[in-house]
Amino acid sequence: MATNAGDDISGIVEAVGSEVFEYKQGDRVAAFHRMETPHGGYAEYAIVPASTTFHLPAKISFEAAAGLPLAFMTAAIGLYQMLRVPPPTEPGEKDFALLVYGGATAVGAYALQLAKLSNVGSIITVAGRGIEFVESLGAATHVIDYRKGDVAQAILKALDGKKLHHVFDAVSSGNTHQIVSEILVANGGGKLNMLDPPTDKEWKWPAGIDVSRTYVASAYSEKHADITQEQANADSDFAFLYYHYLARLLDEGRFKPHPHEVLSGGLGGIVEGVRRLHDGKVSATKLVVRFVDSSFHTMVVVLTALQNCRYSWSLVFIVSSWERIK
DSSP states (O other): OOSSOOOEEEEEOOOOOTTOOSOOTTOEEEEEOOTTSSSOSSSSOEEEEGGGEEEOOTTSOHHHHTTSHHHHHHHHIIIIIISOOOOTTSOSOEEEEEEEEOTTSHHHHHHHHHHHHTTEEEEEEEESTTHHHHHHHTOOSEEEEGGGSOHHHHHHHHHTTOOEEEEEESSOOTTHHHHHHHHHHHTTOEEEEESSOOSOTTOOOOTTEEEEEOOGGGGGTOOOTTSOHHHHHHHHHHHHHHHHHHHHHHHTTOSOOOOEEEOTTGGGGHHHHHHHHHTTOOOSOEEEEEOOOTTOOOOOEEOOOSTTOTTEEEEOEEEEEEOOOO
């Protein structure tokens, strides 16, 4: 496990490797660092693959961009690669229902926005303290407050007879697996995508539920226990395409970064930020730290070839971000 984490990064390119063709010194970018590897974003320099990097429009700040790479791609892979929700490039309204559990999280909020871009007919989400933010996105047709009683029954009521066969669980903790299972069983089964498996070792999935897991490291072809290497390679190609698509969406104002808070103290603010997350004091917000060097360069990037990897770089970024699920 790398001691320097920080996988969401944004800043300015300083240099590129010999085989990197899309980026040059001075480019404004955001990037997804390879998880659990050295050279993460909690430092002046980081190393990231060019394939999980994208250009930033001038209207998007580094601070806002830092909350995009990991969470956006988690939502995109979950919806399109795992649940097989029709993409935004497929015309027409998609006449089916989708449940996004945890709409106030960054992953959940991004999933809601993508579902709206896909023109999904009925989008239901569940949230708590972040409900006002979720409603401001204008993506969900129904927002359920989990603090107000039986969530499963509230969702079934919101469906009003419509069948629900697609669930994206952006929380994947506590008893969410039980709640979404009850809903899918009541609808005759369906597809469920989770970020993490249930911690209850005795749990057995009911018949008729097709469960998949999104582990966003597949964005750079890393296989995990729940997918094949073929799927991981496909996710990597998908990530390359959708990061470029995200840049266009941001430039055209069709996609909103998650709300963020910049912590004081630069990199020294990380410990306090993690403490706040641990104590459950953050909801619907990304915590961001900014690094600016003594010459007032907000970030630099040095791209190098690691083990002949075509898309490896070394970067100095100003921003890293993280979030507690609420």
